[in-house]
Amino acid sequence: xxYDKFEVLTSTAYPLPIENVDTDQIIPARFLKATxxxxxxxxxFRDWRFNADGTPKADxxxxxxxxxxxxxxxxxxxxxxxxxxxxxxxSVYDFGLRCVISSAFADIFKxxxxxxxxxxxxxxxxxxxxxxxxxxxxxxxxIKVDLPNETVTLVxxxxxxxxxxxxxxxxNMLNGFDDIDYLKNIEGEITEFAGKRxx
Amino acid sequence: xxxxxxxxxxxxxxxxxxxxxxxxxxIDRHFIHEVTSPVAFLGxxxxxxxxxxxxxxxxxxxxxxxTINQHLPVEDALSANQLNALERNAKKHxxxxxGLGDINNGIVHVVGPENGITLPGATIVxxxxxxxxxxxxxxxxxxxxxxxxxxxxxxxxxMQSKPKAMRINVNGKLGLGVTPKDVALYIISKQTxxxxxxxxxxxxGDVFENMTMEGRMTVCNLSxxxxxxxxxxxxxxxxxxxxxxxxxxxxGADWDKAMExxxxxxxxxxxxxxxxxxxxxxxIEPMITYGTNPGMGMGVTKDIPTAESLKGGVETYRKSLGYxxxxxxxxxxxxxxxxxxxxxxxxxxxxxxxxxxxxxxxRKKADHVTAWLVPGSHxxxxxxxxxxxxxxxSEAGFVLREPGCSACLAMNDDKIPAGKLSVSTSNRNFxxxxxxxSRTLLASPLVAAASAVEGVVTxxxxxxxxxxxx
Numbered sequence: 001x002x003y004d005k006f007e008v009l010t011s012t013a014y015p016l017p018i019e020n021v022d023t024d025q026i027i028p029a030r031f032l033k034a035t036x037x038x039x040x041x042x043x044x045f046r047d048w049r050f051n052a053d054g055t056p057k058a059d060x061x062x063x064x065x066x067x068x069x070x071x072x073x074x075x076x077x078x079x080x081x082x083x084x085x086x087x088x089x090x091s092v093y094d095f096g097l098r099c100v101i102s103s104a105f106a107d108i109f110k111x112x113x114x115x116x117x118x119x120x121x122x123x124x125x126x127x128x129x130x131x132x133x134x135x136x137x138x139x140x141x142x143i144k145v146d147l148p149n150e151t152v153t154l155v156x157x158x159x160x161x162x163x164x165x166x167x168x169x170x171x172n173m174l175n176g177f178d179d180i181d182y183l184k185n186i187e188g189e190i191t192e193f194a195g196k197r198x199x
Numbered sequence: 200x201x202x203x204x205x206x207x208x209x210x211x212x213x214x215x216x217x218x219x220x221x222x223x224x225x226i227d228r229h230f231i232h233e234v235t236s237p238v239a240f241l242g243x244x245x246x247x248x249x250x251x252x253x254x255x256x257x258x259x260x261x262x263x264x265x266t267i268n269q270h271l272p273v274e275d276a277l278s279a280n281q282l283n284a285l286e287r288n289a290k291k292h293x294x295x296x297x298g299l300g301d302i303n304n305g306i307v308h309v310v311g312p313e314n315g316i317t318l319p320g321a322t323i324v325x326x327x328x329x330x331x332x333x334x335x336x337x338x339x340x341x342x343x344x345x346x347x348x349x350x351x352x353x354x355x356x357x358m359q360s361k362p363k364a365m366r367i368n369v370n371g372k373l374g375l376g377v378t379p380k381d382v383a384l385y386i387i388s389k390q391t392x393x394x395x396x397x398x399x400x401x402x403x404g405d406v407f408e409n410m411t412m413e414g415r416m417t418v419c420n421l422s423x424x425x426x427x428x429x430x431x432x433x434x435x436x437x438x439x440x441x442x443x444x445x446x447x448x449x450x451g452a453d454w455d456k457a458m459e460x461x462x463x464x465x466x467x468x469x470x471x472x473x474x475x476x477x478x479x480x481x482x483i484e485p486m487i488t489y490g491t492n493p494g495m496g497m498g499v500t501k502d503i504p505t506a507e508s509l510k511g512g513v514e515t516y517r518k519s520l521g522y523x524x525x526x527x528x529x530x531x532x533x534x535x536x537x538x539x540x541x542x543x544x545x546x547x548x549x550x551x552x553x554x555x556x557x558x559x560x561x562r563k564k565a566d567h568v569t570a571w572l573v574p575g576s577h578x579x580x581x582x583x584x585x586x587x588x589x590x591x592x593s594e595a596g597f598v599l600r601e602p603g604c605s606a607c608l609a610m611n612d613d614k615i616p617a618g619k620l621s622v623s624t625s626n627r628n629f630x631x632x633x634x635x636x637s638r639t640l641l642a643s644p645l646v647a648a649a650s651a652v653e654g655v656v657t658x659x660x661x662x663x664x665x666x667x668x669x
Contacts (some may be wrong), residue, residue, distance in 0.1 A: 005209040020392050022627075025630060035284045052617070077512075108341075179346070180354070183350055184353065190223070198456065198460060
């Protein structure tokens with residue numbers, strides 16, 4: 001599925017300073033029954049956002065009006081661990097987020113994000129703490145994520161850190177491309193390779 | 200140059216390396232199931248692509264399937280819809296499909312090896328993080344997302360950066376009641392839930408050499424629970440004996456040729472790893488988890504650690520214990536339990552049922568415990584019957600269910616109710632994993648069995664010792 005290209009994003013952010021947020025929390029398994037990509041925004045963090053009776057949990061950051069409309073989520077260390085469900089990355093995107101910042105990501109979630117147009121930005125633990133502190137002090141804190149320059153900046157203070165992304169994935173994100181476009185273009189090379197496989 | 204097992208298998212599957220980017224990585228075997236494949240097929244069709252090598256993809260229904268009355272129509276409309284979509288997509292694209300009731304049906308990571316689809320030196324992916332299971336055969340196997348499922352369907356490749364290599368050595372003799380599950384939970388408790396992120400793990404040492412293939416599958420299965428993309432063990436005679444003669448393994452001259460290759464699959468003397476850890480088998484007890492990630496585990500006789508004794512993350516730790524309704528310093532032994540789940544791609548094989556039966560034989564399930572015994576496949580069910588384990592199970596007051604993922608992720612009706620405490624042989628104790636509000640203690644089939652008959656968390660060694668003295 002195609003996604004909107006990503007260049008420079010300046011936005012407030014939802015803070016979620018909890019470690020080891022697993023994909024069962026991001027989208028619980030009972031909401032994986034669709035055969036199309038629909039309604040994943042509704043069940044994003046379902047059991048942390050809503051009580052069993054469907055009423056919102058007022059103190060959960062994603063429910064607080066002050067952060068509403070943010071396009072960035074700042075999460076605790078080891079964000080997205082567990083299940084490989086891409087539905088987790090879909091729910092991030094479909095909720096309206098384009099970027100998750102954390103001091104560490106689980107591998108599969110990170111890959112899934114890059115494949116669906118969500119930029120995972122890995123920063124140092126110190127910078128992550130700085131972001132959490134800034135948002136706590138002022139919930140309207142703006143963060144600028146600059147993909148071409150590979151930097152993330154606290155707009156108010158100018159404090160900045162660079163992040164890593166390989167050139168190939170960066171190019172994809174900047175242009176809204178995905179891997180299938182690339183792979184289909186080298187199909188001849190792939191079939192030649194396949195012909196030599198022993199099994 | 201001395202190279203690792205991981206290097207040998209990885210490098211031989213690189214179609215091309217993208218400059219300042221990932222590898223174009225060729226996939227030999229691709230498993231699909233009903234939950235993570237439908238959107239991939241939609242993507243494939245909307246782009247007008249076809250499945251490049253349908254014979255390299257294998258479909259089985261497992262995540263959503265009921266574990267009772269499988270001969271009846273599936274009641275849950277959404278589950279039925281996904282199961283139908285899998286069947287329809289498989290048929291349309293010429294992919295083999297093992298649906299409900301098929302003799303080969305079962306959990307994808309159980310039926311792959313059973314049918315000889317899993318081979319040493321192969322690359323294997325599936326839209327499921329426990330695909331790491333297949334590494335037990337010396338394959339590179341790992342979980343992928345749905346976009347990547349579509350990539351494999353349409354091009355048999357994914358774009359993947361090569362992970363770093365880690366080796367974990369465990370040597371020595373395992374004590375009474377210490378199973379492969381305990382070895383894995385012990386390693387994860389040392390590594391934490393994210394310690395191996397960015398790595399692919401090779402397990403080495405005499406503990407793994409002496410382990411059965413099913414035990415190796417349990418260990419490799421849990422690699423993802425410390426953040427590793429996958430884990431693998433060098434193939435040996437035990438591996439070759441296991442796969443020989445299975446439905447889809449190479450035969451005749453093809454087998455001989457494959458064997459020549461498979462015998463080269465080990466890490467060379469002097470090969471370097473990016474990280475290496477050594478553990479002593481004698482330090483490993485039967486394990487149990489007490490928190491909300493698999494890294495929060497300890498010997499079953501130990502007390503829950505205090506937040507201060509851990510490195511960082513105090514708030515997260517307290518949130519986790521709060522969810523479990525446990526306290527720092529609590530003893531796990533003796534905690535009253537409500538449910539027991541034996542099954543999953545981690546512990547749903549015949550040896551797991553044998554272990555369970557070795558404890559419950561001649562004993563009775565505690566009245567207040569609800570137990571779900573779910574074999575990993577129909578072949579496991581057949582073997583249970585052939586060995587008469589079904590009689591032991593029913594005489595002890597348990598009921599055998601039909602195969603599927605079941606209460607491991609509770610997508611079907613097998614949900615642990617809110618607040619209830621479950622001893623589970625599965626792989627994840629995340630909040631709500633076994634049903635909204637459920638509380639999960641991960642453990643081996645022996646711990647699960649001992650706890651099921653006593654009704655409280657129990658050290659299986661007390662029963663095993665009593666058995667030995669009887």
